[in-house]
Amino acid sequence: MITRNSDSVQGVDRTWQRELAEAYRSPAQLLTALDLDPAQFGDGLNARRLFPMLVPKPFAAAMVPGDPADPLLRQVLPIGDEFADVPGFGPDPIGEQDGPLPGLLHKYRSRVLLMLRTGCAVNCRYCFRRHFPYADHRVGQAELEQARQYIAADTNINELLLSGGDPLMARDDHLAALFEQFRDLPHLKRLRIHSRLPVVLPSRVTDQLVTLLSSLPWQVVLVLHINHPNELQPELVAGLARLKAAGVTLLNQAVLLKGVNDNADTLVALSETLFEAGVLPYYLHLLDRVQGAAHFEVSEDEARSLMAAQLDRLPGFLVPRLVREIAGQPSKTPIDLKLV
Ligand code: SF4
Known part of the structure; x- marks a missing residue:
């Protein structure tokens, strides 16, 4: 075909x-x-x-x-x-290298994260997993079955997150087989896929993928990782329209990066462009302090000023939440927006 x-x-x-x-x-x-x-x-x-x-x-x-x-x-x-070796920046900034099973992280009570693929289609220099020991977290058929049994045994889990690497590095037929394996878990309500792949390789939004996601018994959320409005090129926008038409909820999380998007005009344009493409800005992350990425860091005070500018210029629903991941915390930590 x-x-x-x-x-x-x-x-x-x-x-x-x-x-x-x-x-x-x-x-x-x-x-x-x-x-x-x-x-x-x-x-x-x-x-x-x-x-x-x-x-x-x-x-x-x-x-x-x-x-x-x-x-x-x-x-x-x-x-x-x-x-540069900068104090405070290390190989595992959010303390995630331990999970209950290989490839499975269970940080939040109701959600588990499955590292479906260890590779990405792009290597972002600020990546918080740039030192992650992916080789120890490879997920094969045996690990998938273990993960399925783990989720089946814990009815608190209602959401499966697919991450990586990038989960859309998996072929469509592999994704279809995976979903088939998890289909019979009655307490699973949502599937959330975190991916940057459609952004850097828009051809990844295949017809097969769109059809597959529209056929699942769960609500499907695709969280894109777009940091700058220039990333929303026409082929990506067209792919997002097809996903949205198929019932997929589209969210975005960006990372606040020095020299990339650390000014109000860019952040406002990012939110406006995302919404035009059917995507809601969801989170703006402070940089995870991973070794090798210190030059991307924007201070909390600068971030607060940038949030104030966005609140001034955007409707509330287009202002992402400013958050930081803190090792050991069960969820993302919102940053207090009070200006100093
Ligand atoms: S796409 Fe995400 S996981 Fe992959 S290199 Fe970039 S930041 Fe890291």
């Missing part, structure tokens, strides 16, 4: 996988494609050794050629600041 975004056979859309295989892995190649001279960035590009570079071409296409400070480029380009 030939489908949208596909020239494949047997119902499996492979276009996004091919685009992923063609992603930029070399900083020099990415910079050259953007009409930038790699020499301008010096030895800093060696930070790819700390965390590999991975940038799909559709995401790179949304960057402004010739602009070394492009906010999308800044999110993905290895730079020398990553070598």
Whole structure:
């Protein structure tokens, strides 16, 4: 069967996988494609050794050629600041490396998080999991069955979160098989998928995926990770419209990042652009203090000022909640917005 975004056979859309295989892995190649001279960035590009570079071409296409400070480029380009050893920044900033089973985290009473895939389609330099020992958390068929039994035994759990890596790295037929396995759990009410994949590789929103999500017995929520309005390119917006038409609730969580979105105009434009695309701004996260990402940090006071500007310029429902993840806390911690 030939489908949208596909020239494949047997119902499996492979276009996004091919685009992923063609992603930029070399900083020099990415910079050259953007009409930038790699020499301008010096030895800093060696930070790819700390965390590999991975940038799909559709995401790179949304960057402004010739602009070394492009906010999308800044999110993905290895730079020398990553070598800085800054007190307070460590390998596991939110203390999540222990779960009841491999690949399963149970931080919240009613929700479990399944790390379905260990890879991502992009390596964000600020990623709080850039040091995560994914190799110890691989989820195969045996682990999935263990997770199913764990959820079946705890009727407090009403929501399954799929995370990763990025859960949409799983093929549609694998997702379908997974959902089939969990379908008979009567206390499961919601499926929440956290993904940045449609943002960096819009072809991931296949017809099969849309049909699959619309066929599930649960309310389905897709939480996108979009940090800058320039990320909402036309193909992504079209994919979001199809998901929304299929009944998927679309939310966004952004990370407040220095040099990317730490100004009121950008944050206001992000909320407006998200809502035009049918997505509600949900959370604005303060940076998780992961080693190698200190140069992205925006202080709490600056964040409060930016929230005040948004409250001034946006209707309340378009103002995301400012939160921080604190290791050991059962939920995200809201930041008091009182200005100092
Ligand atoms: S998509 Fe999310 S999990 Fe993957 S590298 Fe980026 S921030 Fe990390």
